[in-house]
Amino acid sequence: xxxxxxxxxxxxxxxxxxxxxxxxxxxxxxxxxxxxxxxxxxxxxxxxxxxxxxxxxxxxxxxxxxxxxxxxxxxxxxxxxxxxxxxxxxxxxxxxxxxxxxxxxxxxxxxxxxxxxxxxxxxxxxxxxxxxxxxxxxxxxxxxxxxxxxxxxxxxxxxxxxxxxxxxxxxxxxxxxxxxxxxxxxxxxxxxxxxxxxxxxxxxxxxxxxxxxxxxxxxxxxxxxxxxxxxxxxxxxxxxxxxxxxxxxxxxxxxxxxxxxxxxxxxxxxxxxxxxxxxxxxxxxxxxxxxxxxxxxxxxxxxxxxxxxxxxxxxxxxxxxxxxxxxxxxxxxxxxxxxxxxxxxxxxxxxxxxxxxxxxxxxxxxxxxxxxxxxxxxxxxxxxxxxxxxxxxxxxxxxxxxxxxxxxxxxxxxxxxxxxxxxxxxxxxxxx
Amino acid sequence: xxxxxxxxxxxxxxxxxxxxxxxxxxxxxxxxxxxxxxxxxxxxxxxxxxxxxxxxxxxxxxxxxxxxxxxxxxxxxxxxxxxxxxxxxxxxxxxxxxxxxxxxxxxxxxxxxxxxxxxxxxxxxxxxxxxxxxxxxxxxxxxxxxxxxxxxxxxxxxxxxxxxxxxxxxxxxxxxxxxxxxxxxxxxxxxxxxxxxxxxxxxxxxxxxxxxxxxxxxxxxxxxxxxxxxxxxxxxxxxxxxxxxxxxxxxxxxxxxxxxxxxxxxxxxxxxxxxxxxxxxxxxxxxxxxxxxxxxxxxxxxxxxxxxxxxxxxxxxxxxxxxxxxxxxxxxxxxxxxxxxxxxxxxxxxxxxxxxxxxxxxxxxxxxxxxxxxxxxxxxxxxxxxxxxxxxxxxxxxxxxxxxxxxxxxxxxxxxxxxxxxxxxxxxxxxx
Numbered sequence: 001x002x003x004x005x006x007x008x009x010x011x012x013x014x015x016x017x018x019x020x021x022x023x024x025x026x027x028x029x030x031x032x033x034x035x036x037x038x039x040x041x042x043x044x045x046x047x048x049x050x051x052x053x054x055x056x057x058x059x060x061x062x063x064x065x066x067x068x069x070x071x072x073x074x075x076x077x078x079x080x081x082x083x084x085x086x087x088x089x090x091x092x093x094x095x096x097x098x099x100x101x102x103x104x105x106x107x108x109x110x111x112x113x114x115x116x117x118x119x120x121x122x123x124x125x126x127x128x129x130x131x132x133x134x135x136x137x138x139x140x141x142x143x144x145x146x147x148x149x150x151x152x153x154x155x156x157x158x159x160x161x162x163x164x165x166x167x168x169x170x171x172x173x174x175x176x177x178x179x180x181x182x183x184x185x186x187x188x189x190x191x192x193x194x195x196x197x198x199x200x201x202x203x204x205x206x207x208x209x210x211x212x213x214x215x216x217x218x219x220x221x222x223x224x225x226x227x228x229x230x231x232x233x234x235x236x237x238x239x240x241x242x243x244x245x246x247x248x249x250x251x252x253x254x255x256x257x258x259x260x261x262x263x264x265x266x267x268x269x270x271x272x273x274x275x276x277x278x279x280x281x282x283x284x285x286x287x288x289x290x291x292x293x294x295x296x297x298x299x300x301x302x303x304x305x306x307x308x309x310x311x312x313x314x315x316x317x318x319x320x321x322x323x324x325x326x327x328x329x330x331x332x333x334x335x336x337x338x339x340x341x342x343x344x345x346x347x348x349x350x351x352x353x354x355x356x357x358x359x360x361x362x363x364x365x366x367x368x369x370x371x372x373x374x375x376x377x378x379x380x381x382x383x384x385x386x387x388x389x390x391x392x393x394x395x396x397x398x399x400x401x402x403x404x405x406x407x408x409x410x411x412x413x414x415x416x417x418x419x420x421x422x423x424x425x426x427x428x429x430x431x432x
Numbered sequence: 433x434x435x436x437x438x439x440x441x442x443x444x445x446x447x448x449x450x451x452x453x454x455x456x457x458x459x460x461x462x463x464x465x466x467x468x469x470x471x472x473x474x475x476x477x478x479x480x481x482x483x484x485x486x487x488x489x490x491x492x493x494x495x496x497x498x499x500x501x502x503x504x505x506x507x508x509x510x511x512x513x514x515x516x517x518x519x520x521x522x523x524x525x526x527x528x529x530x531x532x533x534x535x536x537x538x539x540x541x542x543x544x545x546x547x548x549x550x551x552x553x554x555x556x557x558x559x560x561x562x563x564x565x566x567x568x569x570x571x572x573x574x575x576x577x578x579x580x581x582x583x584x585x586x587x588x589x590x591x592x593x594x595x596x597x598x599x600x601x602x603x604x605x606x607x608x609x610x611x612x613x614x615x616x617x618x619x620x621x622x623x624x625x626x627x628x629x630x631x632x633x634x635x636x637x638x639x640x641x642x643x644x645x646x647x648x649x650x651x652x653x654x655x656x657x658x659x660x661x662x663x664x665x666x667x668x669x670x671x672x673x674x675x676x677x678x679x680x681x682x683x684x685x686x687x688x689x690x691x692x693x694x695x696x697x698x699x700x701x702x703x704x705x706x707x708x709x710x711x712x713x714x715x716x717x718x719x720x721x722x723x724x725x726x727x728x729x730x731x732x733x734x735x736x737x738x739x740x741x742x743x744x745x746x747x748x749x750x751x752x753x754x755x756x757x758x759x760x761x762x763x764x765x766x767x768x769x770x771x772x773x774x775x776x777x778x779x780x781x782x783x784x785x786x787x788x789x790x791x792x793x794x795x796x797x798x799x800x801x802x803x804x805x806x807x808x809x810x811x812x813x814x815x816x817x818x819x820x821x822x823x824x825x826x827x828x829x830x831x832x833x834x835x836x837x838x839x840x841x842x843x844x845x846x847x848x849x850x851x852x853x854x855x856x857x858x859x860x861x862x863x864x
Binding site: 028140144146149153171173176213230231233241242260268269271286290298302308309315324328334337344353357 | 455459464575576578581586604662665667674677690697707708711712715719739747748750752770777781785788792
């Protein structure tokens with residue numbers, strides 16, 4: 001980008017699709033972003049905005065006036081409008097809603113009523129519904145009157161006069177069954193519609209398990225609200241998986257790779273501060289044993305090994321359990337088995353590496369007491385790590401703390417404290 | 433499950449769909465799994481197997497004879513058959529292939545030719561193709577002759593006499609445009625077909641960006657091989673995201689939550705062994721400064737803090753860069769900016785927490801020399817962490833080592849070694 005003249009750049013930007021343009025913006029440092037934003041026209045900006053990830057999107061939305069925002073919402077699907085409105089200050093949301101047509105406002109308000117992370121919040125209201133009494137030929141003629149179908153339409157939704165959900169009419173059925181069949185005869189009724197208050201992660205599981213492309217959403221009374229399409233579910237799946245990965249480093253799954261220093265620093269600082277407190281806790285344990293270390297300085301050399309091995313073993317258990325919980329594998333019934341397996345693995349691997357480490361320590365310092373001490377401490381810490389790794393995510397979840405975020409820090413605090421305490425405590429006993 | 437009699441259990445298993453049954457198996461310890469496997473009939477097993485995750489699936493496949501395997505493949509889609517065959521010993525794969533019908537064998541062999549992690553490996557050969565010269569009415573009559581369409585069919589594929597890809601005919605177009613229009617007039621030609629050798633992660637990006645439900649796959653000559661459907665892409669997205677999360681703990685993304693102790697222990701042991709080597713490296717650095725620690729034992733108390741803060745800061749940078757690479761955000765053009773931002777963030781947060789820590793250390797040990805030493809060491813280590821976190825994934829990738837797997841261990845080795853060396857080295861200088 002730097003090499004061309006502005007005119008050349010402007011020209012090459014013009015041939016990009018909104019999706020490609022969004023990729024360029026995502027992959028550009030802040031300065032390049034503002035240059036591109038200035039160069040592309042106003043209409044390109046509108047198309048671009050809906051393709052941007054949330055973090056960058058909200059930055060540009062904050063700069064737009066209400067008039068532009070209203071114009072922007074006119075081209076979007078209901079759930080995308082709702083996503084955008086939820087990122088705006090309440091006052092501006094109200095202004096945008098007031099400026100909409102009555103029909104649009106009604107649709108958007110219906111979806112806005114549901115929390116962002118539920119099925120309701122993912123719902124598109126643009127559906128094509130049919131009545132059960134019609135024949136397929138009538139439905140085909142009815143569709144011909146449309147210029148196009150809403151994106152990802154793989155089924156029409158069958159409802160009664162009161163808009164209550166009855167079943168689905170897949171396009172494939174419509175195309176392969178005889179034209180004089182009625183909708184009622186061929187509609188699919190074996191899949192339950194999604195309830196609007198279902199959690200979005202459960203929605204994703206249903207889509208994954210049943211290979212759905214779209215699914216109808218109903219309210220408590222069974223009345224059709226709209227449908228959820230696979231493209232929005234894919235975003236949920238990606239975000240849920242990223243959440244575990246990013247959360248372990250105290251980062252948000254929507255994190256903008258090229259956020260400015262000013263935006264990045266405070267977020268990271270908080271996480272480092274939390275870690276400093278836990279590190280001080282571990283240090284205060286070491287502090288208890290100053291006299292012993294003063295006597296046998298080799299202890300200072302070896303003590304990080306015990307803590308580190310516990311941290312690694314614990315994070316393996318923690319990772320398996322957090323993922324198992326995310327996939328819905330873990331319940332009260334099987335937790336006992338899982339914990340006992342983790343403890344068995346901890347004991348076996350603890351014995352294995354404790355033996356190896358005992359050999360190394362003995363040869364290194366020519367002192368077989370230290371071999372015994374480090375081996376015993378390692379076994380204690382690996383069993384602790386197994387128990388902590390399995391119980392922490394469940395305990396944290398029960399306390400409504402996000403295990404993906406807090407699990408890792410809490411775990412290493414435990415394995416550091418127990419590791420230092422076991423190693424230095426045993427040493428104090430044997431060298432006293 | 434334990435509470436009911438076998439007969440009751442058998443009855444309740446019978447009402448479950450294969451997908452639900454697969455979920456029960458996934459969420460059960462090994463013993464419960466074998467009880468269920470014995471209780472359900474042979475036909476239920478066949479349906480169940482394709483719904484199971486790879487790790488568990490291969491366990492059951494290994495127990496089946498060739499005859500059952502052939503029967504199993506008869507009900508599956510091409511790409512699912514290929515997935516299964518790739519998990520079998522070569523000899524058995526050959527036997528299964530020989531027992532297939534000629535047409536099936538030809539299809540499966542075509543897909544087997546492509547590596548598992550490319551577009552070719554995700555391809556289903558069951559497509560409906562049409563010629564450009566036909567009118568939509570002719571196409572509609574042609575479809576009526578089918579009993580159903582292949583799953584996730586949202587478009588028919590337009591090809592010429594030599595099976596060369598020409599374009600797509602979305603079902604929505606077929607349903608909304610006049611019947612006397614020809615396919616050529618309304619077919620969509622602006623989306624390029626997917627090349628069979630494209631990496632599966634790039635396939636996933638294309639689907640995500642374009643909100644596709646299915647996409648055609650062609651070989652080097654542009655000849656149609658088949659199509660990729662969103663349900664398989666969702667699996668790729670889930671696995672790619674899980675890979676980063678699981679890989680950081682040395683685990684496989686397909687890891688079975690309820691694998692036996694015998695299966696789990698060796699995999700974990702290896703990772704602990706690698707970590708032991710890196711921990712010994714850090715210890716050997718501490719070993720260099722035994723005399724200094726002997727003189728000032730407070731150093732042993734504080735030294736883990738410097739290493740730990742470096743590890744946390746580095747893992748934040750590493751996480752952002754690994755995710756940025758996975759999303760295709762990072763290139764040679766913007767790496768410079770990203771590294772300079774990370775270093776800026778490292779300097780600012782380093783200064784902040786170094787100051788806090790200097791105050792704490794000074795008050796704790798009543799020695800302001802140690803305050804200066806820990807502050808300087810922390811700043812050095814946080815800048816090192818920023819550089820290492822940004823450069824490591826790129827360097828590892830260039831060496832064809834998976835950053836998701838090796839990044840974390842390598843990073844903490846660096847921050848431990850640099851942290852101990854800076855802190856104890858400075859201390860040796862000032863207390864000498």
